[in-house]
Amino acid sequence: xxxxxxxxxxxxxxxxxxxxxxxxxxxxxxxxxxxxxxxxxxxxxxxxxxxxxxxxxxxxxxxxxxxxxxxxxxxxxxxxxxxxxxxxxxxxxxxxxxxxxxxxxxxxxxxxxxxxxxxxxxxxxxxxxxxxxxxxxxxxxxxxxxxxxxxxxxxxxxxxxxxxxxxxxxxxxxxxxxxxxxxxxxxxxxxxxxxxxxxxxxxxxxxxxxxxxxxxxxxxxxxxxxxxxxxxxxxxxxxxxxxxxxxxxxxxxxxxxxxxxxxxxxxxxxxxxxxxxxxxxxxxxxxxxxxxxxxxxxxxxxxxxxxxxxxxxxxxxxxxxxxxxxxxxxxxxxxxxxxxxxxxxxxxxxxxxxxxxxxxxxxxxxxxxxxxxxxxxxxxxxxxxxxxxxxxxxxxxxxxxxxxxxxxxxxxxxxxxxxxxxxxxxxxxxxxxxxxxxxxxxxxxxxxxxxxxxxxxxxxxxxxxxxxxxxxxxxxxxxxxxxxxxxxxxxxxxxxxxxxxxxxxxxx
Amino acid sequence: xxxxxxxxxxxxxxxxxxxxxxxxxxxxxxxxxxxxxxxxxxxxxxxxxxxxxxxxxxxxxxxxxxxxxxxxxxxxxxxxxxxxxxxxxxxxxxxxxxxxxxxxxxxxxxxxxxxxxxxxxxxxxxxxxxxxxxxxxxxxxxxxxxxxxxxxxxxxxxxxxxxxxxxxxxxxxxxxxxxxxxxxxxxxxxxxxxxxxxxxxxxxxxxxxxxxxxxxxxxxxxxxxxxxxxxxxxxxxxxxxxxxxxxxxxxxxxxxxxxxxxxxxxxxxxxxxxxxxxxxxxxxxxxxxxxxxxxxxxxxxxxxxxxxxxxxxxxxxxxxxxxxxxxxxxxxxxxxxxxxxxxxxxxxxxxxxxxxxxxxxxxxxxxxxxxxxxxxxxxxxxxxxxxxxxxxxxxxxxxxxxxxxxxxxxxxxxxxxxx
Numbered sequence: 001x002x003x004x005x006x007x008x009x010x011x012x013x014x015x016x017x018x019x020x021x022x023x024x025x026x027x028x029x030x031x032x033x034x035x036x037x038x039x040x041x042x043x044x045x046x047x048x049x050x051x052x053x054x055x056x057x058x059x060x061x062x063x064x065x066x067x068x069x070x071x072x073x074x075x076x077x078x079x080x081x082x083x084x085x086x087x088x089x090x091x092x093x094x095x096x097x098x099x100x101x102x103x104x105x106x107x108x109x110x111x112x113x114x115x116x117x118x119x120x121x122x123x124x125x126x127x128x129x130x131x132x133x134x135x136x137x138x139x140x141x142x143x144x145x146x147x148x149x150x151x152x153x154x155x156x157x158x159x160x161x162x163x164x165x166x167x168x169x170x171x172x173x174x175x176x177x178x179x180x181x182x183x184x185x186x187x188x189x190x191x192x193x194x195x196x197x198x199x200x201x202x203x204x205x206x207x208x209x210x211x212x213x214x215x216x217x218x219x220x221x222x223x224x225x226x227x228x229x230x231x232x233x234x235x236x237x238x239x240x241x242x243x244x245x246x247x248x249x250x251x252x253x254x255x256x257x258x259x260x261x262x263x264x265x266x267x268x269x270x271x272x273x274x275x276x277x278x279x280x281x282x283x284x285x286x287x288x289x290x291x292x293x294x295x296x297x298x299x300x301x302x303x304x305x306x307x308x309x310x311x312x313x314x315x316x317x318x319x320x321x322x323x324x325x326x327x328x329x330x331x332x333x334x335x336x337x338x339x340x341x342x343x344x345x346x347x348x349x350x351x352x353x354x355x356x357x358x359x360x361x362x363x364x365x366x367x368x369x370x371x372x373x374x375x376x377x378x379x380x381x382x383x384x385x386x387x388x389x390x391x392x393x394x395x396x397x398x399x400x401x402x403x404x405x406x407x408x409x410x411x412x413x414x415x416x417x418x419x420x421x422x423x424x425x426x427x428x429x430x431x432x433x434x435x436x437x438x439x440x441x442x443x444x445x446x447x448x449x450x451x452x453x454x455x456x457x458x459x460x461x462x463x464x465x466x467x468x469x470x471x472x473x474x475x476x477x478x479x480x481x482x483x484x485x486x487x488x489x490x491x492x493x494x495x496x497x498x499x500x501x502x503x504x505x506x507x508x
Numbered sequence: 509x510x511x512x513x514x515x516x517x518x519x520x521x522x523x524x525x526x527x528x529x530x531x532x533x534x535x536x537x538x539x540x541x542x543x544x545x546x547x548x549x550x551x552x553x554x555x556x557x558x559x560x561x562x563x564x565x566x567x568x569x570x571x572x573x574x575x576x577x578x579x580x581x582x583x584x585x586x587x588x589x590x591x592x593x594x595x596x597x598x599x600x601x602x603x604x605x606x607x608x609x610x611x612x613x614x615x616x617x618x619x620x621x622x623x624x625x626x627x628x629x630x631x632x633x634x635x636x637x638x639x640x641x642x643x644x645x646x647x648x649x650x651x652x653x654x655x656x657x658x659x660x661x662x663x664x665x666x667x668x669x670x671x672x673x674x675x676x677x678x679x680x681x682x683x684x685x686x687x688x689x690x691x692x693x694x695x696x697x698x699x700x701x702x703x704x705x706x707x708x709x710x711x712x713x714x715x716x717x718x719x720x721x722x723x724x725x726x727x728x729x730x731x732x733x734x735x736x737x738x739x740x741x742x743x744x745x746x747x748x749x750x751x752x753x754x755x756x757x758x759x760x761x762x763x764x765x766x767x768x769x770x771x772x773x774x775x776x777x778x779x780x781x782x783x784x785x786x787x788x789x790x791x792x793x794x795x796x797x798x799x800x801x802x803x804x805x806x807x808x809x810x811x812x813x814x815x816x817x818x819x820x821x822x823x824x825x826x827x828x829x830x831x832x833x834x835x836x837x838x839x840x841x842x843x844x845x846x847x848x849x850x851x852x853x854x855x856x857x858x859x860x861x862x863x864x865x866x867x868x869x870x871x872x873x874x875x876x877x878x879x880x881x882x883x884x885x886x887x888x889x890x891x892x893x894x895x896x897x898x899x900x901x902x903x904x905x906x907x908x909x910x911x912x913x914x915x916x917x918x919x920x921x922x923x924x925x926x927x
Contacts, residue, residue: 390822
């Protein structure tokens with residue numbers, strides 16, 4: 001591999017790293033878009049994507065300089081396919097979900113090639129599939145692992161996944177390293193294979209322990225919304241027996257959707273769950289009637305549930321006619337981040353705008369966060385989502401991005417390993433400004449009123465789409481990339497003195 | 509160590525280290541010694557230290573061109589700010605400290621151009637933009653925007669002088685803005701100071717708010733305004749507020765903060781302006797006569813200490829930007845590309861940025877793509893790997909892009925396609 005390196009802009013050039021950003025693999029055919037499955041996108045709602053595929057993931061530890069913490073080691077574990085979420089087990093293992101429909105475990109920095117058994121049938125297509133995972137707050141006692149996924153309809157048959165190795169159906173021949181389209185949200189894994197555009201790739205339950213996956217077939221999806229249709233966003237839990245999930249059962253069923261679902265437990269012991277909303281092609285004739293604004297729909301909402309999936313009686317809309325009682329907040333688009341602010345106890349939520357208008361909102365019971373009535377963004381084809389960026393009775397985000405960064409996982413840092421990051425917010429980004437190779441991690445710091453002061457772009461050098469970020473129990477930061485050549489990266493302080501402070505620089 | 513001076517494929521970058529083998533071979537926490545980094549307190553300078561710009565050229569991969577070569581035409585410029593192309597192929601470059609320089613045949617003349625007025629060079633104030641008269645070939649007029657000292661402090665002024673091939677002669681002010689301010693610190697910033705000639709032959713001048721935000725809404729002075737003047741500095745009778753009591757007749761638009769970019773759209777003749785918001789809320793606006801662009805009453809940004817600038821980012825009778833940035837990139841010079849050397853950039857807008865998200869060392873250039881209706885489709889961050897503050901970007905008569913980096917050791921860069 002003939003890779004050259006530069007000293008430009010680098011304070012500490014210690015050596016070389018083989019990230020190989022040079023490679024421009026011919027992209028797959030699917031046009032890139034964000035937030036929507038290719039089937040729902042087409043030429044009508046997005047311009048042709050820029051084709052510029054992601055370079056390979058880092059394969060060896062590298063040192064990166066960062067703004068206030070300075071040298072950080074990035075320690076990669078490779079071998080994932082569209083990893084989506086992480087959960088840290090008390091024994092040091094890290095559970096990692098993969099969107100095509102797998103659950104994996106990393107021990108001691110190594111990815112176990114054997115998949116964790118016990119997942120139900122999962123309908124992976126576009127942005128949908130296996131989603132978030134979270135441990136019960138009393139996991140030590142009950143060993144319950146919660147997860148969200150897209151559940152296929154009873155009439156939909158889904159493809160089997162192998163019990164080991166890359167999380168991709170063997171029969172489609174793509175494997176885990178297929179070239180990704182330039183898309184922001186939709187990548188090749190889990191999207192319809194070339195030449196078989198109607199196929200849905202999904203997984204049937206492994207039937208208990210590993211190695212017993214029943215034979216299944218790929219079924220045609222029948223185009224957008226028809227036939228197999230979209231899987232239903234479903235909340236399930238299972239008991240972790242040390243190697244597998246057992247006694248897995250669905251505890252809440254939301255709506256058929258091609259969009260995402262994050263979950264987090266609040267300090268109140270309740271489970272908060274996002275239900276993403278897929279766009280209706282613009283223009284909205286009546287934005288106020290769109291599903292995220294409809295209190296009788298679960299689309300574009302954050303839900304609040306008991307740990308058994310039932311509705312807590314103190315939810316804001318319980319007993320109110322025309323309102324689903326599960327709703328905690330409304331008016332969301334596609335929420336890909338959900339974090340408990342450990343200081344205030346609030347739930348902070350992030351969501352993708354379209355082109356512009358990504359947001360972080362502090363959730364308050366019963367409030368309306370505006371989508372698509374108010375937005376700072378534009379539709380992918382150019383027009384503003386709304387002439388209004390504000391309306392009485394709708395909440396303003398605490399943080400927003402224009403251009404969008406395709407904001408994904410969200411985490412507060414509270415550890416001691418990076419003292420200069422304490423109480424900072426980290427937000428993953430998959431793509432900035434609708435241009436490929438611009439994924440990164442943002443660090444946001446605040447004044448004592450949680451008003452933002454700075455935003456630092458980190459890991460931009462890697463040119464990877466960042467899907468999730470979490471703080472580990474070891475006080476280190478863990479990051480997943482939303483790539484077919486997916487990687488788990490552990491960030492740790494580098495064992496070397498910090499560089500000298502930069503010279504004072506002029507203002508604007 | 510395998511280090512070479514060229515940026516080969518863009519964005520990757522370097523400062524990395526292969527620490528012996530794969531991740532699996534390193535387990536456990538970092539060895540002792542990490543406390544050195546961990547012990548740094550807050551309140552220290554933020555941002556990654558910036559290495560001096562190399563000699564280049566740098567070959568960089570971009571999203572759509574796809575590869576560009578960045579040539580360092582001249583280095584050692586002190587905070588270069590504005591750029592103008594003379595018909596003979598040479599380039600005039602202003603330095604904020606108050607010098608005008610010339611690059612002939614790709615070589616920076618060590619001798620500054622003589623003939624400049626007295627300049628208030630302090631903080632972010634000093635010599636700013638430069639423009640040639642539309643009939644320069646006939647009259648040799650060159651216009652300079654600068655910070656002018658006086659008994660009442662400093663203000664924005666525009667002078668013009670005749671270019672005799674080596675120096676400026678007959679230099680005199682055509683505008684001394686009614687924007688005097690005795691303050692220091694913040695008052696030495698936010699001068700605006702871009703100038704451009706419109707298709708109507710008028711001179712448009714951006715006058716910043718000098719960090720006196722209330723000025724932007726006060727029609728009785730020139731703080732936070734765009735002014736429209738004849739080439740001799742007199743007021744055109746068709747200015748929007750001529751004859752209106754309480755209004756300075758030079759005012760073309762109100763409600764601006766620190767306008768750093770200005771061009772005339774080659775297709776429509778419309779005036780496009782950009783301005784810096786505070787923390788968030790940088791904007792591009794299409795400038796229409798008599799309109800109010802809202803600062804400081806409406807903004808998408810936050811004050812540097814954290815509070816929102818405006819609880820409601822909208823107000824009847826005030827214009828909304830067509831492009832805005834949150835977080836801010838500290839927008840600066842701006843150009844619309846019309847050349848043939850980068851066919852896939854045709855019609856794109858290029859904007860310089862000094863720093864992103866209030867983090868030093870994050871200057872770059874952005875390329876913005878629009879649809880047929882002039883609505884934004886995407887934005888590409890470019891030249892991020894150079895980590896320079898970008899103060900100006902222009903298209904040269906050769907169809908290439910020219911960029912100024914506003915640093916102590918600033919540079920004039922030329923961007924070429926790799927063919």
